[in-house]
Amino acid sequence: SPSMARVGGSGGGRSPRPEPRIIGSDLSSPDNVFKCCDTNDVGLLDVHEAKFAFNAFGLFPDLEYLQDWMGDGDGLSLAGFKELLRKKMASAPTSMRRPRAIPFARRGVSLRQLNSLQETFVNSGWISAKCQVFNAEHQAEIKEGKVWALGDNLYALDRFV
Numbered sequence: 001s002p003s004m005a006r007v008g009g010s011g012g013g014r015s016p017r018p019e020p021r022i023i024g025s026d027l028s029s030p031d032n033v034f035k036c037c038d039t040n041d042v043g044l045l046d047v048h049e050a051k052f053a054f055n056a057f058g059l060f061p062d063l064e065y066l067q068d069w070m071g072d073g074d075g076l077s078l079a080g081f082k083e084l085l086r087k088k089m090a091s092a093p094t095s096m097r098r099p100r101a102i103p104f105a106r107r108g109v110s111l112r113q114l115n116s117l118q119e120t121f122v123n124s125g126w127i128s129a130k131c132q133v134f135n136a137e138h139q140a141e142i143k144e145g146k147v148w149a150l151g152d153n154l155y156a157l158d159r160f161v
Contacts (some may be wrong), residue, residue, distance in 0.1 A: 017099070031078065034053060034082075044075030051063065053081060056101060060097070061092070065096075086120070125152075128152035134159070
């Protein structure tokens with residue numbers, strides 16, 4: 001099995017990597033969605049951040065509607081977001097409702113995980129070695145079209161991890 005490199009922290013003379021902001025995984029929680037969408041971490045959602053936050057709850061207002069909802073302030077605080085969400089969940093028309101959308105900050109975690117998998121298994125050569133052994137052992141079936149040859153990519157991880 002491949003060795004897993006330690007992520008974050010300090011050691012070996014390297015400067016410490018800043019710890020990532022911890023965001024809860026429950027996307028039905030307005031608190032967690034607010035934290036995900038507050039991209040500059042100031043405690044207020046601007047109109048664009050608020051749009052993504054409302055999308056996470058299945059509300060898809062146009063920016064003009066959203067700006068009207070928010071008023072002329074500096075942005076929505078957590079309390080303001082929760083109150084506005086409560087009101088709009090009860091009153092928004094069906095034309096503004098769609099399936100919930102995952103906030104981009106949560107998608108970034110997935111991308112970070114994919115990058116980690118790429119580094120650990122693909123770039124290290126581990127999956128390439130596994131695929132070479134598999135392809136050599138199944139050469140006849142691959143030629144006959146009964147089995148697909150495996151390449152050193154993330155798709156091959158299903159078989160080995």
